[in-house]
Amino acid sequence: MQNQNHFSPNVDWNHAVQLFLQDCKSRNLAKETIRRYRNGLEKFHQHLAIQKLQWPALDSTLLTHHIIPSMLEEGLSLRTVNCNLCIYKEFFKFLYGEGLAASDIGMGLKPFKLQPSMAHTFTDEHLQHLFALPNRATFTGFRNYVIMLTLLDTGIRLKELANLQIPDVLMEEGSLRILQGKGRKSRLVPIQLFAINALKRYIQERGALGHNSLWVTLENEPFQTGGIRMMISRYCAAANIQGVQCSCHTFRHTFAKKYVMNGGDIFTLKSILGHERIETTEMYVELFARDLNIQHEKFSPIEHLAEELPFYRAEESEVQI
Incomplete structure (x- = not known):
């Protein structure tokens, strides 16, 4: 059953985001980091509306079974989704630490495994x-x-x-x-x-x-x-x-x-x-x-010594060590 009072009734969404961003500023995080946090949380709020979910009713189950799939259905890359997951984890960890949430609902979020992309290099x-x-x-x-x-x-x-x-x-x-x-x-x-x-x-x-x-x-x-x-x-x-x-x-x-x-x-x-x-x-x-x-x-020591080493024959008995 969903916990209808998971978040403090005295803190609405906008106030929660404002408190979180103020904390980021007090920790002297880079402006670019704070900007990414703000944009990521705006995107999160959009997906709440898409799924017709109310902020106070949000819990870990709704987060993993509705919000995350909603981002994937939008066509966001796994790398972008993973970036958003990191933002959500920080946000919900903050709310729980400040006593504004009954638990840290982002604790169980895990990033999607990515195939490493090719890194461009100069020859x-x-x-x-x-x-x-x-x-x-x-x-x-x-x-x-x-x-x-x-x-x-x-x-x-x-x-x-x-x-x-x-x-x-x-x-x-x-x-x-x-x-x-x-x-x-x-x-x-x-x-x-x-x-x-x-x-x-x-x-x-x-x-x-x-x-x-x-x-x-x-x-x-x-x-x-x-x-x-x-x-x-x-x-x-x-x-x-x-x-x-x-x-x-x-x-x-x-x-x-x-x-x-x-x-x-x-x-x-x-x-x-x-x-x-x-x-x-x-x-x-x-x-x-x-x-x-x-x-x-090119630099294998065995390959360089190959001409000097005795050729290995399968019928030779192995030396027991």
Whole structure:
């Protein structure tokens, strides 16, 4: 039987959402995260109306047997549904924790298992074409060249790149300090000597300005995400790169692939990429599994010793160990 008083009668839907979002702000979550939470809960409320369900009567059974199927029937991708499930779990956990619900009805929600999607990566030929395009004799050309070097050598996200400040470039340590969201924790990302030297020269050419934004335009204004995204897109078009999604995130995927292919361990990669969950990092290993098999064929120690090893005959008796 449905619990008609599962949620506090003093809290209607809009008030519950408002309280939840205020809590998100008090925890200093990123604006983009709060925006996604708000949109996800608006979508949830729409599905309540579609199923003709009343907010106070909602329980775990109605949630799993009516709301979730309603999203699937709408044609939403499993990835989008999973994102919404994460939002609902956080929302109902908050309501229960605040004493506004008799139980946490989202506790039992489980994400749908997804087949890993292909991650676009640049080939070495793509990269050679891209790095040959900027006119390094000009300020903007050299800036763009160093931006692409930084993206490829660190695997940082576009927003993380755009938010870099001069003090975040730790020359002596050979690392970049990356802030993960407004006011949140930072991580150190290693960057190698070639890119560090390029950054050092770029900072000299940038000169002293009235602000510390690392990347700047000819007008000495911060070079923001939209401009960086457009720059990468134009270079990809000029290089005639086809069949690959041309974006800053492709540099991130390419970094991860090369790191895995060169034998880097997954736990260090997780730290470098700033993933919260190891499962996210493990996806890279799955995505590049075929390339790893090819790599193993090329460098297998047994294959290299095959000519020197005695040929195995099935009739030979096994040695008992």
